[in-house]
Amino acid sequence: MRMSRIQARLLQAIVRPALKTNLLKHAAWRVVLKLRNEFAHAVPPVELETTFDENIRILTSLSDHIESQVFWQGFQEADEGVILLLKRFLPSDGSFIDVGANIGTFTLVAAHRAVRGQVHAFEPSAHHFARLAHNVELNDFKNVALNRKGLYDQPGEAVLFLPSQTGEMNNSGAASLYTSALEETRQVSEAVSLIRLDDYVREKSIGRVDIIKIDIEGAELKALEGARETIARFRPLVFMELDLDNLERAERSPEEVLQYWKSLNYEVSIILLTGETVPVTSPKEFGLHQNLQCRPF
Structure with missing residues (x-):
């Protein structure tokens, strides 16, 4: 199916404003879902630069799950509340x-x-x-340090598993250090380097950390265990994705997540799409997928 760049531009100009209106919102969502599906199968794939959140420039592929959301909607689904909190709490001279x-x-x-x-x-x-570096360069941001590394509790090498879904919307954002036998035939793998955040902060002589965001498909606790010194020293606000399926694949539990933050004297809350937060005191309060705000007492 051939879908043109001009078609995408014209349709984007219609659906993005419609999503912001109460009258047209529900109909616009149905159209967006249809467009995302149609352009996901476009041959060749459609790739376009667009803008989001106060005219930040970004390159998007309309066959990618995350990037197509940014193109059609102007945001990534489920992260709206986290973005609101990031903009609310990150100072203009802050460290993220x-x-x-x-x-x-x-x-x-x-x-x-x-x-x-x-x-x-x-x-x-x-x-x-490569896409991250390109997008930083597009905006001429000079305040970004790019690291082609993963964070973990020990430095070393590992295998990153990436989903391969030929002919479907590709959710490349689901790349993980953990896999399962059921998925291996649908994945490709890549060797990656891992470091500890505590070591990085020490080596770079970083003297301030205001906010940390962590979303690494099940490896969050491993990375946080390698960041304990940094978190204890700077007491940053932390936004953490928690997906129970990914957590189980990593052989970790929701109880361990709460225990980690309790040991650092942090309060854990679920972030709503509105940016409001709901405190969590028991692992039974978690859904299958949520974003957490972890705030020092």
């Missing part, structure tokens, strides 16, 4: 650490916000790192 930066949506928003600060972005995947 993006763990699992992907193509850079959080990195770009933080760099735009912390104009007198610093952003440290970590992305081990060669494909995503």
